[in-house]
């Protein structure tokens with residue numbers, strides 16, 4: 001059976017850092033790290049409800065977030081190239097101090 005339309009929404013949900021694990025996805029109550037139950041180990045929760053996303057949603061949302069960060073990263077790299085000019089890698093930030 002073929003259905004039209006997506007099986008789930010590809011809409012980006014606003015996320016915020018999970019308060020229980022501070023975005024790490026793991027908590028360390030004693031000596032061992034455990035997957036955080038507050039966010040399904042995703043590190044992010046729904047910014048509006050503060051609730052963990054289902055695993056299916058979590059994968060989708062983290063992928064969308066990863067895509068967004070990737071685009072950000074590429075844009076920043078382009079900007080950086082323009083800033084540092086043709087001799088990149090040897091700009092002021094690439095200079096090394098070798099003093100004692």
Ligand SMILES: [Zn+2]
Nearest residue numbers: 018021036039
């Ligand atoms: Zn968490």
